[in-house]
Amino acid sequence: MDATAEDTLRRALSEKQSAIDAQGSAVRALKDSKADQSQIDAAVDALNALKLDKSSIEKKLQAAVTGGSPSDGSLGREAFRHAVGNTLERRLFYIPSFKIYRGVAGLYDYGPPGCSVKSNVLSFWRQHFVLEENMLEVDCPCVTPEAVLKASGHVDKFTDLMVKDDYGNCYRADHLLKDFCNEKLQKDLTITAEKSKELKHVLAMLDDFSSEQLGAKIKEYGITAPDTKNPLSDPYPFNLMFQTSIGPSGLIRGYMRPETAQGIFVNFKDLYYYNGNKLPFAAAQIGQAFRNEISPRQGLLRVREFTLAEIEHFVDPEDKSHPKYPEVENLEFLMFPREEQMSGQSAKVIRLGDAVSKGIVNNETLGYFIGRVYLFLTRLGIDKERLRFRQHLANEMAHYAADCWDAEIECSYGWIECVGIADRSAYDLRAHTENSKVALVASEKFAEPKEVEKLVITPVKKELGLAFKADQRNIVEALEAMKEKEAIEMKSSLESKGEVEFFVCTLGKTMTIKKNMVSISKEKRKEHQRVFTPSVIEPSFGIGRIIYCLFEHCFYTRPSKAGDEQLNVFRFPPLVAPIKCTVFPLVQNKKYEEVATAISRSLTAAKISHKIDVTGTSIGKRYARTDELGVPFAITVDSTTSVTVRERDSKDQIRVNVEELAAVMRLVTEGQSTWADVWSRFPHHSAGSTEESDDRC
Amino acid sequence: MDATAEDTLRRALSEKQSAIDAQGSAVRALKDSKADQSQIDAAVDALNALKLDKSSIEKKLQAAVTGGSPSDGSLGREAFRHAVGNTLERRLFYIPSFKIYRGVAGLYDYGPPGCSVKSNVLSFWRQHFVLEENMLEVDCPCVTPEAVLKASGHVDKFTDLMVKDDYGNCYRADHLLKDFCNEKLQKDLTITAEKSKELKHVLAMLDDFSSEQLGAKIKEYGITAPDTKNPLSDPYPFNLMFQTSIGPSGLIRGYMRPETAQGIFVNFKDLYYYNGNKLPFAAAQIGQAFRNEISPRQGLLRVREFTLAEIEHFVDPEDKSHPKYPEVENLEFLMFPREEQMSGQSAKVIRLGDAVSKGIVNNETLGYFIGRVYLFLTRLGIDKERLRFRQHLANEMAHYAADCWDAEIECSYGWIECVGIADRSAYDLRAHTENSKVALVASEKFAEPKEVEKLVITPVKKELGLAFKADQRNIVEALEAMKEKEAIEMKSSLESKGEVEFFVCTLGKTMTIKKNMVSISKEKRKEHQRVFTPSVIEPSFGIGRIIYCLFEHCFYTRPSKAGDEQLNVFRFPPLVAPIKCTVFPLVQNKKYEEVATAISRSLTAAKISHKIDVTGTSIGKRYARTDELGVPFAITVDSTTSVTVRERDSKDQIRVNVEELAAVMRLVTEGQSTWADVWSRFPHHSAGSTEESDDRC
Known part of the structure; x- marks a missing residue:
């Protein structure tokens, strides 16, 4: 929606309301003063005209904030969703799971035609990615021991912020705030343009809010539990993994995997060997993943168990070119780079090759996969006008990621993230290397041994210990972690002045390092190979979401021959037709x-x-x-x-x-x-x- | 192994040992009496000859109990298993899961070639069963709420008996007893033929032992914890489902499904409607299932997470014919009917049509699926000489089952159950009908309304209550449950004698029922349809087990050209080759x-x-x-x-x-x-x- 247009409407509405109030007073005054009836009638007519004006502005404003067009006779988003959903459920494309036992929120079965569509989508995925790219497909269990998910960060960080009311009813804190803002914006037409701006700002910042900020806003707006209207607790993190225990002792904690990727990372060493110790190569996995949502909504789009298809493409961080890149570089489709999002523009058609050569897309391999995902989705039957590749904003992206693009598909719920394509750098392999103590690395053998000059930093632990006691360990680590440039500067300072000020960020303070505390020298060595942690480029597909969007994109109605009813049609391509x-x-x-x-x-x-x-x-x-x-x-x-x-x-x-x-x-x-x-x-x-x-x- | 041959050997061994003992005493006596050296030497030679004889008998006995042939130069079972396993693991057909974190017992990954074999096996399964038989495939979640598994009986009965030592180490009670017996039989060659017979009887009865019987045997044999040699607790049941909790409240208990079948049963009503309210029809599902084994063994055969492919074929209990039965009735393969097992015979080749017509296999539909399973397995590459269909003995079968056959495949672990094909009668649908209060029934509309004579039994609760007080309810139920013949007899007795003796089995006593306490009459009614609970015939495939047996059946070695080493080959048919x-x-x-x-x-x-x-x-x-x-x-x-x-x-x-x-x-x-x-x-x-x-x- 256009923010300025909306502002103008809100101002007009507020002015019209003032006019109505004034005219209302005038009418009352006339009545009180027992004025002439014709005079009163004229004033009432004027009041009614003002009210009509106001109602027309309200309609326009309503349309502006909900995105529909007031004069448009087509099905609204909700009505369309209802029509598709109705057909899907009646024809058993899907069934709420365990229906005869009143079901469980966020769990759905695929009935016969849905199951068949799913199996066709997965077959095509195997053909398009695994077979055509010679990927190494693996199949790992869902039950995962804690150590693996501790290393990946899921045990600590795979959480949503939750609030509870006095009866123990649980809600997602951000959902409550989001609903409050949306409801105010859409239904309460009396709010001022300023208030509207504030609420919109909250919506935009929602994903960045800390637990404290969320809690403060919930208090400020007086938000209560939707079911009971009871007050709410402060937000606190709830881990979204289904927890279980492996074996009979009850002592081995396990989780149902939240993604399939970790199964690939922990097998890197074997897969690299299987590939003849050569990079690049890609591994792939299709399987169930689990997410114990606090309160699932959006039907088939946000569920507690779903099928993922994930690819981990391992590549030398110094060479992210791709031999088959020329096959996709001339594709043109809707892209929504970071820059355009920040400056309030909309997605636009860009030639993939241009996005890569201009550096909008970080590298060729990432670009190649964006192109392949585009081909995959459109061949399934996704409407290319309602498919865009949106780049993650800096604040959305993990600190280690080099670049990340989501394939978003527009449906009645808005633009939905269906595929994520991320360059995750060496993060995952490094995390598992550290935690398992097994080196997940690749090596490049040099044709000839190379003479390399290497900077060797040797902290003198004894001296450091004497000088700094308990801080010694942090200082040693900081010295060893210095970049080449910094170390050379330190070396020359130490030689000229005998000591140097050194900021240790893990301690948050500056220390004085003396000449006897560290030796920095350059050494020449012959190296026969380069050992490094590969980067990983990860296209990750939410199969259920893609299928739901496909259902919406393929659905249309047409009149029956007799003309007395609308007939429903799914225009599935033969490839996916059940x-x-x-x-x-x-x-x-x-x-x-x-x-x-x-x-x-x-x-x-x-x-x-x-x-x-x-x-x-x-x-x-x-x-x-x-x-x-x-x-x-x-x-x-x-x-x-x-x-x-x-x-x-x-x-x-x-x-x-x-x-x-x-x-x-x-x-x-x-x-x-x-x-x-x-x-x-x-x-x-x-x-x-x-x-x-x-x-x- | 041949029991009589083994007995003869044990007797011979025991006699030889007595002779050795006697000769040993003789040698000692000669030495003590300082007899002539030549005399002593002769006695020692005789002793050595006896020892040689004994060692030869021991070798024969060893071979007899382990199943190998002493003169046979071929690979023994364990060596063969080792060779296959080695190749499978080295070529990444499978990988112990989470290996870099030391893994978890009973969890395995399929690496690239294994994953590909699996996906080929599943594709062929879909082609052979779902497509060719027009089955309704569904796809339900693994996370399952307690109510469903309470109804199916898994919450109460899906258990193994467990024993613990003082340190909390857990063991399967039957495994410990089985290991003890096998070890005694195979390694302790001094046990008598009588002891051998006893141990074999225990092995045969193992599956029927109650918790108390198992505990008694463990005490009697003095079995201790294998790791610590500590004493063991009494056996108690451990539920094998992975438990979890659904949603954030922690109040909704859930389990990871132990089979996929329940997802089909709870959807019966919708699927029946989807099929145009017609029987028979089959639904099918492929998916993960979970079993939290106490102590997994047998490598890929007994794991904690596995893929099942299950079919539920719903059929009118009054008509279990199958239109495509003639296509399989001439198949001939190894069958092992109940009778042959009880009389100590072995499996023999039987024509499927004969087994059905003689009533060995309960009905045509069950026979049809046995035939289709045979075709499926042999087309995959399972050796038909090492595939047999074994009928469940009466004590193995659930009380409600009409008949049950396992497709067993012989591999280095023995005969392994890989597919179960059971006629489960109406049990599952009835259980869910009772628990959910949703009628899972089918109906047959009559072309013309039928006039039926129905016996109506109306207990007069007031009179029964006056006469029997608290027993009234049981008596009412027993009267209502009478079979037609019994009721007619009661009616005539009441009319002639005014009272009748009536045994109420839930009370365990006989009551005197008088004429005023029950009315029994015949009424004529017009019925338009017959409503009934369908029977279900369930072929259930353990995909991982089939694949492992396939690996063994396809593996062979041949000399290299140079003749200096053996090369490994898997003779996979193109259909399943990775x-x-x-x-x-x-x-x-x-x-x-x-x-x-x-x-x-x-x-x-x-x-x-x-x-x-x-x-x-x-x-x-x-x-x-x-x-x-x-x-x-x-x-x-x-x-x-x-x-x-x-x-x-x-x-x-x-x-x-x-x-x-x-x-x-x-x-x-x-x-x-x-x-x-x-x-x-x-x-x-x-x-x-x-x-x-x-x-x-």
Whole structure:
């Protein structure tokens, strides 16, 4: 929404309200003074006109803050979401888990068509990434011992801030504040432009708020528990991992993994060896991950158990080029770099190669994966107009990350992060090296041994100990960690002055280092190899989120032939469609049913998923049913030698001989041919002879 | 092992020992009496001869109890297991999970080739079962609320008996007893035939032992903790589910599911509706399941997290025929019916159709799935000589089950249960109906309403209460539960004698029921449909176990060309092979490498997983490497226009043009052609020109 327009409207609204108040007083005064009726009537008319004006401004403001257009007759976001959700649940794309036991928030089953879409998405992911890039796929358990997640930081930092009311009801602190601000902004039209600005600022800063800041705002706004209206506790961190205990003793603490990546990192050494001790290489994993949300919302987008598909591409930090980068550099799509976000601009179409060469995207390998993710998502059927790659702002990014981009897909919930593509530098391998004491490193053997000059810093622990006692350890570490430039400066200062002031950041103070406390020298050495911790570039896919967005992007409605109702259609590409075709005998008779069974056998042999519908329902209704499942092709048996094939979206039909059918269906469902190809090769069939004759059977 | 042969050997050994003892005494007596040296020497020689005899009997006995043959030079079971395991771990088929943190018992990762085998096995499972049988696949979460697993019985009964020592070390009680018996039988050759018989009886009864019986045996044999030799507690049940808590309150108890089946049962109503309210239909699910083993052993066979693939086939209990049964009834394979097990016979080849028609297998649908499982396993590459279907004995089977067969595969650990195929009757749906209060039933609409005569039993609660006070409720229930025949008899007795003796089994006593206490009458009613709880037939696949057995069945060694070492080979069928082919440039030059890259691109486009090996290693070594991964075809680039393709097991080679290659590879890897087909179509290539010339490059 446009902030200035909104401000103008809020000002106009506030002025109009003043005018109404004034005119109201005038009317009351006239009545009190028993003025002439015609005079009173005129004043009331004027008041009503003002009220009408106000209501019109309110409508505009409402539209401005909720993002819809007031004159637009199309489905609103919520109504659209309701229509999709309704179809998805009625056709069992998904089912709230354990429904007969009243379910559990944040857990969903995929029913038959949903499960099939999911398995198609994962197959394509394997083909597009694992097979085409020769990745090393692994499969690790969900149950994970504490040590691993302690090293990764999840035990300490995988938390959300929670508040509780007196009855023990729990809420996410930021959600309560967010809801309060949004509700005020959207529903309370009387707030001033200044207040609106403040609330918007809170919304923008929400992710950066500390526990104390969140608590203070909740107090300031008088926010109470939504269910009970009771006062709330101060916010405190709640760890989002499902905890369990491994083995019978109860002493080995474990968690259900919050991501699949750690399973790859801890195997780095073996995988590097498997790859012939060569970099770069990528490992991949598909599997369940868990997140014990405080209060799950947003339906299928924020759940407590989900499927992740993650890639860890290990690369030499000194060479992040990618041999296949030229294959993607000419792709153009919506990108939303940090700069544009900070300056209030919107996402724009950028050529990937330009983003990389201008340094907007940190390196070629990161760029390559952004391009591959773009191809993956759009081939699944994600609308490229509603897909953007948004760069993380500095405050969103972990301190160690070199760069990070999210593939965000727009749906009725707004822009949703579905894939994260991050250059995490050497952070993860270093963390596990430190904690496990197993060196997760790579090496580059030099063709010839290299003579290198190395700066050797040797703190004299004894002298340091005598001078600084308990601070000795921190000072030794700080000296050893000096960058080359700093050390050379220290060396020359020590030689000229005998001592030097040295700031030890872990102690937060400056110490005086004397000449006898450290020796700094340059040594020449022959080195045969370079040993280093590889950088990792991590594309991480939330499969459930991608699938939900796909559902929304593929959904549309069209009027029935009779025009009395809207029919629902999912325009899934054949690649992801849950069932590739349905087979209908036109009328219920043995001859046609035998042909249908023979066709089914040939489709099974060709590995094409399909469904026979031999109910006596009209063909029109059977088409509608099949459209609602997103089945791309419907085969109607109306003779024993040839059949019609109807394409879902165009509703065009061709006639194909029974013997040829399985081969043709394989071509169009596996993507070797398009519908346009077969449309030009086969005789057309007039829709009138089947689709319109709903009453035939 | 043959029990009588073993008994004879034990007797012979015991007699020989007596003879040795006697002769030993004789030697001592001779020495004490300072007898003639020649006399002493003769007695010592006789003693040594007896000892030699004893040692030979010991060797035979050892072989008899461990199953090996003493003269047999082949690898023993343990050595074979070690060789397979070694190759599997070295080539990263699997990796002990979290190895760098010293791992966790019972958790394993699949490394790249293992992961690929697994994903091929699951794809084939989907093709063979879900697609070919039009099953409804679902995908439910692992995190499961307590109510569901309380209803299924897992909260109360999914336990193993555990013992603890003073330090809190935990052991499975039956494992300790089993180990004790096996060790005694195998290593202590001095035990008598009677003791041997007793220990074997204990082993046979182990699964039936109550907690008290197990505890008594552990005391009787003086079994202590293996690690500490400390005394052990009495056995007590330990629940094997990983427990967790859902949501932030800590009040909702949850478990990681121990099987995937419950997710299907709780969705029965929706799935039945999805299937057009028609029976039979099958639902299927592939997913992780969890079992917090007390002390995991047997490597990949008994783990704490594993992948299950389960089918729940819902069927009318009055009609368990299957339309596709004729497709499997002529299959013949090893079956091990209950009768044969009880009478000490072994498994024998039976025609499936005979087993069903003779009533050995309970019904057609159960038989159909046994047949389909046989086809599934043998197509994967399981050796049909080491696959048997064993029927559960009465004491192994749940009381509600109608029949149950395990597909057992023989490997170095013995016969391992890999698939269970059970007719569970209506148990699961009834349990969830009772607990959730949602009726999980099916109905059959009659074409015409049927007039049925129904017996109506109406206990007169008031009279029963007056007569029997607190027993009233049990008597009412017993009266209502009477079978038709019993009720009719009661009715006529009451009419003739005015009262009747009636045994109430829940009270354990006989009551006198008078005429005024119950009314029994026949009523005619019109019924429009029959409502019933469907039976479920459940084939349940332990994917990890199947894969491990497949590894063993596919593994063999053959001498290298030089004859100086044994090379390892996995003879995976192309269907499951982790990589379908490798591409080798014969020598390192740019021309051949370009051809190899072009071939790689064409294989990728044809969706054939492959690997390029451009190392300068000899072709022989590269073949050996690829054989060890079970890659069926190796493509060697030795010209720019045509290449050789070598088949792994025969080592035969053909020559194929580069342009044709991808199409040919697709045919042989997807199973449309066999190697024999292409062998007859393409020019043969003499192995000598590549395989033998190890020194060429």
